[in-house]
Amino acid sequence: MLLNTHTYYSLRMGTLPPAELVRRAKGLGYASLALTDVNNTSCALEFWNCCREAGLHPVLGVEFRRGQRCLYIGLARNLEGFRELNQLLSESSIDNKPLPDVAPPMEHAFIVYPRLVKPITDFRKEEYLGIRPEHVARLFGHELLAHRHKLVALSPVFFVDNEGFELHRLLRAIDENALLSQLPAATVCKASERLMPPEQLQTFYQSQPYLLEQAEALLAACHIQFEPGLHLNRQNFTGSVQGDFQLLEKLAHNGCERRYGHLGTGSPEYQNAQQRVRQELEAIAGQSFCPYFLITWDIVRYAAAMGYRHVGRGSGANSIVAYCLGITDVDPVELGLYFERFINPHRQSPPDFDIDFSWDERDDVTDYIFKRYGRGYTALLATYVTFQGRAVIRELGKVYGLPKAEIDAIIASPAGSARHHGLAGKVLHYGQKLEGFPNYLSIHAGGVLIAQQPLYYHTALQMMPKGFAVAHFDMHHAEALGFHKYDILSQRGLGHLKEAVGLIKQNTGRTVELQNLEQIKKDEKARALLREGQCMGCFYIESPAMRGLLSKLRCDSYIHLVAASSIIRPGVARSGMMKEYIRRFHHPYSFTYPHPVFEEHLSETFGIMVYQEDVMKIAHHFGGLGLAEGDVLRRLMSGKRTAGLGLARIREQYQANCRARGYPEELAAEVWQQMESFAGYAFCKAHSASFAVESFQSLYLKAHYPIEFMVAVINNFGGFYQAEFYFHELRRCGGELHAPCVNHSSYLTTVEGRAVYMGFVHIKGLEAEVAGRVARERAAGGPFRGLADFMSRVDAGKEQTGLLIRAGAFRFTARAKAALLWEQVAGQQAEGGGMGLFPEEERAAPVFVPDEVPPEQQQLQDAMDEMELFGFPLCPPFRLIDQRYRANSLSCAGRLREAAGRVVTLLGYYVCQKQVRTAGGKRMAFGTWLGEDGHFWDTVHFPASLGKYPFRGKGVYRVRGKVVLEFGFPTVEVLELERLPYLGPLGYPTEAGPFETNRP
Known part of the structure; x- marks a missing residue:
């Protein structure tokens, strides 16, 4: 009799995990249950399994809502009906069109309306009107009684008790970004929309008992049978099983000739490779995995045709067939890899192919897959972003109206109730309840489904901002159903390789x-x-x-x-x-x-x-x-x-x-x-x-073309370190680094011979559109002759032009930044024409600003600007400290091995740290530093040292410690650590760095 129950996959509405809903219903004596999550089918299989294990009859459906308005509830009579419901929900999302007020005709699903959206006489055979418990009394004498066969009991379930109702209200407030006290009533379910015992429902409907009977009849008419264990992926590539094998066989043997032919067809190595190809093909065909290989080959073939590089990895890289097809560049013969690692008679799932593409090419490959294998047959896998830890405490704190300081105090010391706001107990209590609840659907890192039947038979699809539809279930639900994903992943490393090759061609020919x-x-x-x-x-x-x-x-x-x-x-x-x-x-x-x-x-x-x-x-x-x-x-x-x-x-x-x-x-x-x-x-x-x-390819480029390679790394914004240290490495490799320049720079960093000009992208606050205008105008009208010429040709505005001046982009004029900034102001005043309050001759005379500044002062001022605009100075940071600190310090970090066993003092520029826990649970850390000679060196901070001398952010530190060699690699065990003050713009030491505090 329950036609409209919800789990917490009715996102930010429902309060019950699927297993809890089933357990509660079973405990109350229900024999059947319909899952109708709001615009969602994420846990259909999980709910179905829970019901079967509990001995309940599962029914699957969807509650279709537009905003806060429930339009209708769909109940699937069978898998075809589930497809109809999922397709309706999916097409609304994919085509970005609102759900219709009235459901389209359904051959295999029931539709239950919560209100009379059209005359009862116009209801089709599959359509019914739901009567809620509070509306039963209104039926007395109503004309609807003449159409009793179209009426059913409708008692929605979102929670089980008063605490569940409060949890529901909190979820609605989070969703509406509203204070709980100001939450609009229209956005909240009625307190009666809870799981009631069957006896209570019978009491509500005792005057019209047929409503419950007809609801039970609808449930009894619904039968969905999933068959876990089936392979639901696309079953063929060429159109037939035999055709797939013949194509795979041809590609594998041709690839074997390409990969191993240089060894000589009569050589034992070549014969061994051919034998392994035949052995693998037999196993692949026996497991019906030919289409999996061919579809993966098709994907990398498209990428190759577009000039995209890829890396094939995962257990599938153990396969010589994959190597011969070009899916991977790992030679399993060379490495002695067993193909049984990826396929054997006991393995039911296909091999795992992880195909990496460059971060800026992956979406095009994904788009090809969607267009090649068809709408409704292709989808990305979802992941569920859940409410977690501190984030949910912040959300609840805002809902209850607590100020940020109070919320911070609760997070910092959840057990310190004496110091907390009076509502902190509620925040912590409901925060614990919400922990792990799904919040919204996101996209799996790279999982793609390619199905034999439309995916609507198993899930609805949701269009994501990137323009690709995502299934409502995650990889675990997919595997349980029988779907096996194709992993189409992205990484920055391939972008480095691609761009480096292009820069080498451009810069060296x-x-x-x-x-x-x-x-x-x-x-x-x-x-x-x-x-x-x-x-x-x-x-x-x-x-x-x-x-x-x-x-x-x-x-x-x-x-x-x-x-x-x-x-x-x-x-x-x-x-x-x-x-x-x-x-x-x-x-x-x-x-x-x-x-x-x-x-x-x-x-x-x-x-x-x-x-x-x-x-x-x-x-x-x-x-x-x-x-x-x-x-x-x-x-x-x-x-x-x-x-x-x-x-x-x-x-x-x-x-x-x-x-x-x-x-x-x-x-x-x-x-x-x-x-x-x-x-x-x-x-x-x-x-x-x-x-x-891939690592060796990177090493090769860095060894032979270090400048172009490092520029490629910088321009792809990926790697372990911040951009600052890649610029440092660029200089160490012989590159001549220049600050951004309006006559040389583009949005990204550019290279001209050995000269490298920072891209405009590295100037904080500079708009991409302004950077684009600079490059386009320079290409059209030639180099800029000076600031006035720039301002007359590029519409950049005062603030953006000021950023370029402070970044040093006009240093080719040989004028001081202060003079250029004044020229900018004077030039903009002149552009105002003669409409001022006073005549031209009455305007104040221009202030004299010198074009020459003492070099030491200019260097410090430039460094201050660079740290503000780039996040780091372009000069060695050791020049920015009082040189007296360098006394008695070891300046050559690259010769630490020679100091093994000694206590030394070094100056180091902070790069990064990694904190870990000792076996006893205490904090210790490993640090990495840049030395005065340009070499990196490493430190170990044991708990006592770390507690007394903590890291204090970016900057130059004086480090005292003992040099220890481990297998020839030196590290410094820190005894003392002190962050040194930078010199101010006038050459005086500051308390700390100009943009850092001395706080830990």
Whole structure:
């Protein structure tokens, strides 16, 4: 009899999780239940499963609302009916048109109206009028009684009790951005819209019992059956299963010739590759995964045709078929990767392909997918942005009308009730209730669905601001239904490569081919940068931790970089195996392998299971398990559920095999324990290898074309560090850095030979449109001759022109900024013509402003302007402190190794920090600094030191500490830390930096 129930996926309205709604209804004795979330179908499958587990009859539907007005409730009689409802809701969103006041004809769904929107005699056979409990009395003597067969009981459910009603009101106030005390009544449900016991409903409808009976009849007529386990992705690419296999086979063998043909068709390596291709094709066809490969190939083929670069990674990169199709550039033969890692008889889901595109090209690739595979068949996956922690406290505090200071106090000390506002208890109470509630739908990082049937059979779609429709469910609901996503991702690293190649061509006339991977991997200059850890700007390997690891390993090969990309991961580092790997690397004869199998198969990683594939190797070669079983073991150990074989069964098989092979029981147990501990955090080797390919491409560009490469990094606004340090690295690599200039700069940073001009984008407050006007006018009318010429040609306004002057964009005039600023004011006064109050001769004479300023004072003033406008000075920051601080300090940070074991004092410019917790829960930190000689160096701040000498923001610090070497890499264990004051514009020290406080 409940036709209109809601979960908390009725966003910012409903208050019940799906399982809670079902549990409550079951407890009250209901036998069937209709889910009708407001303009949402996110939890359809979850609700359906909960009902089936509880023994309730599930009915799926939608409540269609326009603003606050409920238009009608749709109930799906079957999957076709669910499609009709979802399609109506989706098309309204996709086409940006309002929902109609009257529902269109539905062949497989019931429509229940909450009010009489048209004469009852015009109701179609599937349409009904809902009578709410408070409206039953109005039926007496009403003409509607002549049409009883069109009337049903309608008792909406949004909450279960008074507390739920208050929670609903708070959600509505958050949604309306209104104070709770001023919340319009029209935006709030009635207090009676709660889950009542069936007996109470029967009391309300006792004078018209047929209303409940007819509501029950509608529910009984609705039957939806999901079939989890089916593959709902597009089932073919060419139009037939046989055609798909034939095309995939042709592409794979042609690709094999392209990838391995240089080895000679008669060589054992080529024959091995061909055999593996045939073996994989058989497995792929047996699992019906041909269309998955072909659609992925189609996506990267389009990207290649458009000139877009991509990186194919994920477990699918273990596949030689994927390598031959160009989906990935990871050679599984070279790396000894097992294809069972991505596909085996026990795996029901297709391989995982993560395809990365440049951040500015991904949307075009996504647009191609939508247009190629069709509206309604293609969608992005959703994620649910939920109410969390401090944010929900702030939202509730605003709803209750608390001032910001009171809200801050509650957040800072939730347990300190004595100091809080009287409403703090309510804020904290309802904040805890709302924690984890879905707030709104967002877009998954890159998941795309391509379905065989219209997606409307399983979900509604919502148009997002980017212009792509998103499914109402997330990846977990999608996988439970049988959808498998294509991951179309973006990253800045590929943008670096693309732009660098373009800048090199533009600046030097040379064409760089980054696909010649064998040459790039062996390039001596690139390997030297890698070995020295000089990787700033290079994808995935530029962080301080990675720089330190590469230096400790003296890493200079592709294979070792693949390993480094894996052992840097938090799980490996925390387990202590990263340190053990480095130790074994430097002392390869200091340890013994537990069994010859480890030496045979893990010698590349010194007997340590670094990769997920290593678990498979040991399970197979030591424990006698099949490779497919080894992958199942890896998935089970890492917490991933796999149908069929269970962990206990595989362990029994492993133990039996070990006994049969005569292994000591202690050895078998130790190896099992190692596999179990490694599997949880090990990295997919193909994943690491994909990253390492891109890292080597970055290294190659930086080694041979450092200026163009660093400009590309700067212009793509991506990387571990702030732009300031990429500009520093640019200068260190030989670039001549110039502040923005109206005669050279564009919106982005430009390069002319060795000269690099900062882009206008780096001037805070400068409008993009003004930057565009400057570049267009310069292209049309030639260079600007001076400020007056600029002002006559470019409509920039006083404020924007002032920013350009202060940024140094008119320094080619050789005039002081103060003089230029006065000229700007005088020029704008002159533009006013003769309409002033006084005659021209009566105007005040212009104030004399000198064009020359003492160099030291000008440098300080420029630095102050630069720090305000760019966020950092263009001169070395050490020039901005009193030079007496440099006395007795070690100025050459690049020679720290020579000071090992000594206590030294250094000046360092703050770069970044990473705070962690010790085993005892205390805070400690790692710092990274820029030294006076241009080298980066690192510090360790143990809890006692960090507590006494905390970081105090950006600036130059004096650091005193002990130099410690670990595998040849120096760090400074901090004993004292002091941030130094900058000189003011007149050369006097300031209390702190000009735009920083001394507060922690």
